[in-house]
Amino acid sequence: MRIAVLSDVHSNWEALKAVWYDLKELRIDAVYFLGDIIGYGPQPRACWETACVMATDMIRGNHEEGLLDLDFAAKYFNGSALTGVQFTDQQLNVAEKAAIARLPYNLVLPELDITLAHGSFSDHWDYIDEADRAREEIPHFQTKLCFVGHTHIPFIFGSEEGLIKDITEDMLLAGEQKFLINVGSVGQPRDGDCRACYAVIEIREGQFYFDLRRVFYDIQKTADAIYKHDLPSWLAERLFSGE
Numbered sequence: 001m002r003i004a005v006l007s008d009v010h011s012n013w014e015a016l017k018a019v020w021y022d023l024k025e026l027r028i029d030a031v032y033f034l035g036d037i038i039g040y041g042p043q044p045r046a047c048w049e050t051a052c053v054m055a056t057d058m059i060r061g062n063h064e065e066g067l068l069d070l071d072f073a074a075k076y077f078n079g080s081a082l083t084g085v086q087f088t089d090q091q092l093n094v095a096e097k098a099a100i101a102r103l104p105y106n107l108v109l110p111e112l113d114i115t116l117a118h119g120s121f122s123d124h125w126d127y128i129d130e131a132d133r134a135r136e137e138i139p140h141f142q143t144k145l146c147f148v149g150h151t152h153i154p155f156i157f158g159s160e161e162g163l164i165k166d167i168t169e170d171m172l173l174a175g176e177q178k179f180l181i182n183v184g185s186v187g188q189p190r191d192g193d194c195r196a197c198y199a200v201i202e203i204r205e206g207q208f209y210f211d212l213r214r215v216f217y218d219i220q221k222t223a224d225a226i227y228k229h230d231l232p233s234w235l236a237e238r239l240f241s242g243e
């Protein structure tokens with residue numbers, strides 16, 4: 001059994017397409033999205049439609065929340081995030097927004113021993129951006145693995161090992177410990193690597209093996225679409241630097 005976990009596509013269709021091609025080669029059995037399919041970027045409809053085709057299941061992120069509740073967006077979002085949801089609001093139709101409104105905040109998949117959340121399982125939109133916060137989160141989920149996104153920075157935190165510095169290929173998630181895993185961002189990476197990022201987990205003989213995939217895509221095409229729709233130009237600039 002091999003699953004892919006994607007987060008924070010942020011209306012970057014070029015990045016999502018590149019990931020789709022990449023995971024087709026890997027013969028993935030199930031694909032899960034952790035939210036923020038839309039927001040910031042120029043192609044919300046293409047991303048939403050593509051995600052609907054790809055996804056086994058998905059949950060909502062704070063940008064879906066902001067789209068559904070513009071007061072929430074006005075209260076919590078910075079300028080470019082707010083511009084992004086207002087743009088998305090114009091681009092998507094009523095049926096698409098109704099489908100987004102049906103997305104749950106979390107999903108627990110007991111058969112896989114996996115929990116899915118956007119920011120954290122204990123607090124939807126909280127940012128797990130330091131080891132102490134990751135440790136605090138561990139008792140809140142009951143499965144062996146919990147996947148999150150939201151910060152756009154990948155990490156693996158083991159309940160015994162702590163923050164794992166060196167993420168290797170086909171890495172065994174060893175021992176009896178639980179793992180909190182951030183899968184990074186497909187469409188707006190912020191860890192200094194501009195390539196689209198997502199995770200693949202293979203379950204072999206009851207063991208979990210982890211791969212963090214990085215995929216090149218045509219950033220210039222997405223940047224051109226950002227300029228074309230008059231979205232803030234720094235949203236394009238940050239894609240090239242991955243920050």
Ligand SMILES: [Fe+2]
Pocket residue numbers: 008010036061150151152
């Ligand atoms: Fe995000």
